Amino acid sequence: MDLKSRIAEAAERVLLTNGLAKTTTKEIAKAAGCSEGSLYNHFKSKEDLFLHVLRNQLKNLMAALTSLQSLAGTSPVRDNLKRVALAALGDFNASMSLICSIFSDPNILYRHREGFTERNEGPHRANEAVEAYLLKEKQLGRIGDRVDARAAADLLLGSCFQHAFQLNFLGREESLEEQAQFADRVLDLLSPGLE
Amino acid sequence: MDLKSRIAEAAERVLLTNGLAKTTTKEIAKAAGCSEGSLYNHFKSKEDLFLHVLRNQLKNLMAALTSLQSLAGTSPVRDNLKRVALAALGDFNASMSLICSIFSDPNILYRHREGFTERNEGPHRANEAVEAYLLKEKQLGRIGDRVDARAAADLLLGSCFQHAFQLNFLGREESLEEQAQFADRVLDLLSPGLE
Amino acid sequence: MDLKSRIAEAAERVLLTNGLAKTTTKEIAKAAGCSEGSLYNHFKSKEDLFLHVLRNQLKNLMAALTSLQSLAGTSPVRDNLKRVALAALGDFNASMSLICSIFSDPNILYRHREGFTERNEGPHRANEAVEAYLLKEKQLGRIGDRVDARAAADLLLGSCFQHAFQLNFLGREESLEEQAQFADRVLDLLSPGLE
Amino acid sequence: MDLKSRIAEAAERVLLTNGLAKTTTKEIAKAAGCSEGSLYNHFKSKEDLFLHVLRNQLKNLMAALTSLQSLAGTSPVRDNLKRVALAALGDFNASMSLICSIFSDPNILYRHREGFTERNEGPHRANEAVEAYLLKEKQLGRIGDRVDARAAADLLLGSCFQHAFQLNFLGREESLEEQAQFADRVLDLLSPGLE
DNA sequence: AATGAATGAGCATTCATTCAT
DNA sequence: AATGAATGAATGCTCATTCAT
Numbered sequence: 154m155d156l157k158s159r160i161a162e163a164a165e166r167v168l169l170t171n172g173l174a175k176t177t178t179k180e181i182a183k184a185a186g187c188s189e190g191s192l193y194n195h196f197k198s199k200e201d202l203f204l205h206v207l208r209n210q211l212k213n214l215m216a217a218l219t220s221l222q223s224l225a226g227t228s229p230v231r232d233n234l235k236r237v238a239l240a241a242l243g244d245f246n247a248s249m250s251l252i253c254s255i256f257s258d259p260n261i262l263y264r265h266r267e268g269f270t271e272r273n274e275g276p277h278r279a280n281e282a283v284e285a286y287l288l289k290e291k292q293l294g295r296i297g298d299r300v301d302a303r304a305a306a307d308l309l310l311g312s313c314f315q316h317a318f319q320l321n322f323l324g325r326e327e328s329l330e331e332q333a334q335f336a337d338r339v340l341d342l343l344s345p346g347l348e
Numbered sequence: 349m350d351l352k353s354r355i356a357e358a359a360e361r362v363l364l365t366n367g368l369a370k371t372t373t374k375e376i377a378k379a380a381g382c383s384e385g386s387l388y389n390h391f392k393s394k395e396d397l398f399l400h401v402l403r404n405q406l407k408n409l410m411a412a413l414t415s416l417q418s419l420a421g422t423s424p425v426r427d428n429l430k431r432v433a434l435a436a437l438g439d440f441n442a443s444m445s446l447i448c449s450i451f452s453d454p455n456i457l458y459r460h461r462e463g464f465t466e467r468n469e470g471p472h473r474a475n476e477a478v479e480a481y482l483l484k485e486k487q488l489g490r491i492g493d494r495v496d497a498r499a500a501a502d503l504l505l506g507s508c509f510q511h512a513f514q515l516n517f518l519g520r521e522e523s524l525e526e527q528a529q530f531a532d533r534v535l536d537l538l539s540p541g542l543e
Numbered sequence: 544m545d546l547k548s549r550i551a552e553a554a555e556r557v558l559l560t561n562g563l564a565k566t567t568t569k570e571i572a573k574a575a576g577c578s579e580g581s582l583y584n585h586f587k588s589k590e591d592l593f594l595h596v597l598r599n600q601l602k603n604l605m606a607a608l609t610s611l612q613s614l615a616g617t618s619p620v621r622d623n624l625k626r627v628a629l630a631a632l633g634d635f636n637a638s639m640s641l642i643c644s645i646f647s648d649p650n651i652l653y654r655h656r657e658g659f660t661e662r663n664e665g666p667h668r669a670n671e672a673v674e675a676y677l678l679k680e681k682q683l684g685r686i687g688d689r690v691d692a693r694a695a696a697d698l699l700l701g702s703c704f705q706h707a708f709q710l711n712f713l714g715r716e717e718s719l720e721e722q723a724q725f726a727d728r729v730l731d732l733l734s735p736g737l738e
Numbered sequence: 739m740d741l742k743s744r745i746a747e748a749a750e751r752v753l754l755t756n757g758l759a760k761t762t763t764k765e766i767a768k769a770a771g772c773s774e775g776s777l778y779n780h781f782k783s784k785e786d787l788f789l790h791v792l793r794n795q796l797k798n799l800m801a802a803l804t805s806l807q808s809l810a811g812t813s814p815v816r817d818n819l820k821r822v823a824l825a826a827l828g829d830f831n832a833s834m835s836l837i838c839s840i841f842s843d844p845n846i847l848y849r850h851r852e853g854f855t856e857r858n859e860g861p862h863r864a865n866e867a868v869e870a871y872l873l874k875e876k877q878l879g880r881i882g883d884r885v886d887a888r889a890a891a892d893l894l895l896g897s898c899f900q901h902a903f904q905l906n907f908l909g910r911e912e913s914l915e916e917q918a919q920f921a922d923r924v925l926d927l928l929s930p931g932l933e
Numbered sequence: 934a935a936t937g938a939a940t941g942a943g944c945a946t947t948c949a950t951t952c953a954t
Numbered sequence: 955a956a957t958g959a960a961t962g963a964a965t966g967c968t969c970a971t972t973c974a975t
Contacts, residue, residue, distance in 0.1 A: 156955085156956090170454075171454065172451060172452045172453045172454050172457070173369070173452040173453075174368070174369055174452040174453040175453055175454065175455075177947085177948060177949085178948070178949060178950085179948075179949095182958095187956075187957085188956065188957045188958055189948095189949085189950085189957085189958070190950090190951085190952085190955095190956065190957050190958060191955080191956055191957070192949095192950095193949090193950070193951080194955060194956070194957095195955095198949080198950080199948095199949060199950090249451065250451035250452075253448035253449070253450075253451040253452070254448070254449075254451055254452045255448075255517070256367060256444065256445035256448040256449055256516065257367045257368040257369040257445075257448070257449045257452040258367045258368075258369040258370055259365075259366060259367050259370065260370075262367070262517070262519075263519075266517065266518065266519060275517075275518075276514065276517065277514045277517070277518065280510075280514075300537070301533050301536060301537055303533070304507075304533040304534050304536065304537040305537055307507045307510065307511060307530075307533075307534060308503045308506070308507045308534055308537060308538065310510060311503070311506040311507030311508070311509060311510035311511060312499075312502045312503045312506030312507065313506070314506060314509065314510040314513065315475075315502065315505060315506035315509040315510060316502060316506065318509065319471065319472045319475075321451065322450070322457070322461065322470075322471065322472070323461065323470075323472065324457075324458075324461060335502075338496050338498070338499040339499050339502060339503055341496060341499065341541075342495070342496055342499040342500055342503060342538070342541040342542075343503065343537070343538075343541060344541070345540035345541045345543075346536075346537040346538060346539070346540040346541055347537075348540075351938085351939085372964085372965065372966080373965075373966060373967080374964095374965080374966090382939075382940085383939065383940050383941055384940090384941075384966085384967080385939070385940055385941060385942095385967085385968080385969085386938080386939055386940070387966095387967090388966090388967065388968080389937090389938060389939070389940095390938095393966080393967080394965095394966065394967085546934085546935090560844075561844065562841060562842045562843045562844050562847070563759070563842040563843075564758070564759060564842040564843040565843055565844065565845075567968085567969060567970085568969070568970060568971085569969075569970095572937095577935075577936085578935065578936045578937055579936085579937070579969095579970085579971085580934095580935065580936050580937060580971090580972085580973085581934080581935055581936070582970095582971095583970090583971070583972080584934060584935070584936095585934095588970080588971080589969095589970060589971090590970095639841065640841035640842075643838035643839070643840075643841040643842070644838070644839075644841055644842040645838075645907070646757060646834065646835035646838040646839055646906065647757045647758040647759040647835075647838070647839045647842040648757045648758075648759040648760055649755075649756065649757050649760065650760075652757070652907070652909075653909075656907065656908065656909060665907075665908075666904065666907065667904045667907070667908065670900075670904075690927070691923050691926060691927055693923070694897075694923040694924050694926065694927040695927055697897045697900065697901060697920075697923075697924060698893045698896070698897045698924055698927060698928065699893075700900060701893070701896040701897030701898070701899060701900035701901060702889075702892045702893045702896030702897065703896070704896060704899065704900040704903065705865075705892065705895060705896035705899040705900060706892060706896065708899065709861065709862045709865075711841065712840070712847070712851065712860075712861065712862070713851065713860075713862065714847075714848075714851060725892075728886050728888070728889040729889050729892060729893055731886060731889065731931075732885070732886055732889045732890055732893060732928070732931040732932075733893065733927070733928075733931060734931070735930035735931040735933075736926075736927040736928060736929070736930040736931050737927075738930075741959085741960085762943085762944070762945085763944080763945060763946080764943095764944085764945090772960075772961085773960065773961050773962055774945085774946085774961090774962075775946090775947080775948085775960065775961050775962060775963095776959080776960055776961070777945095777946095778945090778946065778947080779958090779959060779960070779961095780959095783945080783946080784944095784945065784946090
């Protein structure tokens with residue numbers, strides 16, 4: 154693996170462990186097994202390195218959302234949504250402290266936001282992706298034609314997001330099984346509204 | 349107003365504007381119109397001051413949750429839930445950057461968590477409060493006897509939480525009317541599941 | 544006891560416990576059971592308070608030296624010297640850290656020195672006092688007429704001084720009996736030179 | 739010379755001039771011709787730097803004490819002791835304010851003590867070294883077989899120590915000749931006791 | 934005389950960044 | 955590209971002193 158990737162992974166590790174405020178370039182360098190100077194051969198600044206790491210979060214969720222689009226009309230809606238919910242729970246959980254750290258520095262927040270705006274990406278796109286999927290299912294008649302697709306997406310992903318937030322806050326870990334239970338309970342309640 | 353309160357309010361203002369990472373004691377003092385030394389006559393450290401400010405967030409939501417308990421059986425369930433949703437949207441919106449900043453420093457996270465554990469409080473209690481309310485309504489027969497009260501609470505507050513998060517992330521403001529629309533759409537979709 | 548004395552005694556206690564560098568006016572006030580402001584009603588500054596405390600050290604030794612002058616020709620020379628040695632060991636031991644602290648701040652050193660010069664006092668006077676006593680004994684024929692009285696004084700008090708210094712450095716306490724043994728051993732060796 | 743040594747020497751200079759209490763990192767850096775930050779590339783803290791300087795005091799005396807052991811039985815005892823006395827007077831004089839400063843901060847005192855305990859060194863070892871030398875001379879029959887070697891060492895070094903202390907206190911300098919006279923007078927008085 | 938909140942200059946220390954090698 | 959010593963601005967915090975009450 155090249156040094157740039159090693160640095161990025163080391164940074165991610167340190168950031169998740171120590172939090173943005175307590176993450177120093179010295180420690181990143183140590184974790185990456187290189188010198189502090191090397192960081193600056195591959196990233197313009199610590200902030201750039203952080204933004205680079207940030208952009209690589211939520212990969213599983215993004216993949217799940219991409220594949221979700223092509224699942225419309227195939228496996229049961231509920232199964233599809235559950236798959237997304239599980240990916241969301243997993244990724245939100247793993248990345249929550251990184252994601253939240255953007256609010257501790259307006260400069261980072263601004264740059265992160267602009268970066269997403271440019272590429273027309275961003276975490277809020279997740280909700281749009283679920284919405285888009287549900288619209289397709291609506292056209293296919295697999296969910297009620299009065300269903301507010303966006304509201305459904307917001308409820309599903311919102312509950313997963315807050316759930317992950319609270320687990321992180323409480324310092325608790327959750328097994329895959331517990332995650333599945335959470336998804337099921339939420340989907341049980343949501344399902345009547347989708348018909 | 350006494351200096352301690354002035355400092356706390358100034359700190360809140362600066363923290364919301366600059367983010368935790370860019371908030372200095374010098375700037376808090378300036379905003380409070382006092383010397384840096386005075387900060388330390390009233391708070392043991394910058395961290396303590398931050399935790400103090402943090403604990404005073406979400407006051408409206410907490411008040412709404414308290415009054416919610418006594419609303420069981422009175423006004424329509426949906427109205428009661430909407431009231432909570434609006435309080436949540438408002439408070440989450442106003443406090444999101446502060447709340448999220450706790451993840452940028454594990455020490456702060458730890459102390460904030462312990463503080464809540466001691467007082468048996470915390471943001472996760474919000475969901476429990478809504479759950480408790482819904483359980484009462486279930487006993488009163490105003491919602492279906494199969495309803496998963498906790499899942500309903502998680503969906504409602506979770507969607508509000510993530511909505512506020514995304515607004516903050518996008519740097520957008522939302523009118524009260526828009527907030528009400530969001531609440532309505534979410535509750536529309538949730539309602540069938542409550543019957 | 545009046546407040547001024549209470550403050551002085553509290554300061555002495557704190558200084559001996561914490562060392563000059565770690566002694567704060569806040570702690571002195573706490574130890575004296577008064578406010579920090581009161582310190583300044585009785586002493587012009589913390590430095591003045593320290594100098595006041597400093598001047599009240601070695602009281603026993605000074606008393607012993609005063610009474611020593613009138614002992615010339617009475618009890619055996621060796622007994623008189625031993626009495627002085629014991630007073631020196633006791634006082635040096637109790638005051639060493641205070642005495643040494645004057646070297647940590649040239650301003651204090653200067654003022655302490657000037658204070659003594661004015662009043663024609665000072666710790667070096669101790670050696671002169673023993674010298675004066677020995678000169679009397681020499682005139683009385685109780686010690687050899689070739690004896691270098693000042694050298695004898697320097698040897699006796701010097702060994703006591705360094706002994707106390709080293710005990711303090713090592714953090715050891717010494718019983719009165721051990722102190723007496725030290726004095727005896729030193730005087731045994733010194734005695735042949737006095738004849 | 740490397741920066742670490744330059745910093746240490748600069749620190750020693752500033753400490754001797756200003757006293758521990760008035761020695762700031764800013765001034766040390768200035769005296770060393772480097773930035774304050776550089777201090778921390780070579781020493782963990784100001785305290786560590788001080789302890790480093792402290793451990794390099796009394797080098798001449800230590801050398802004299804080492805060579806003293808091999809002088810037993812060679813040059814006259816009195817000459818050997820005088821050599822030690824002169825080294826002691828010189829080093830005590832030059833280092834007194836540094837040595838005494840350890841009593842102004844219990845933390846420094848503790849760490850300095852522990853450092854010596856570990857390495858089985860320390861200023862009190864000086865007296866033991868002289869004692870050891872005298873014991874050899876006793877075995878060689880060059881001093882009386884009843885002589886209390888430790889008491890002799892304590893008298894000799896103690897008087898030198900206090901002499902240096904008082905010179906520093908009085909702010910006086912002493913020529914090499916005056917130092918030799920002091921040593922001679924003290925040894926004159928001590929000599930009868932050694933036979 | 935006694936208070937103690939307010940002060941603000943001063944301090945040790947940190948850390949992202951640079952640059953000569 | 956890799957290094958790591960050097961930097962110095964910036965930070966949180968301390969504490970002797972003041973002064974209105």
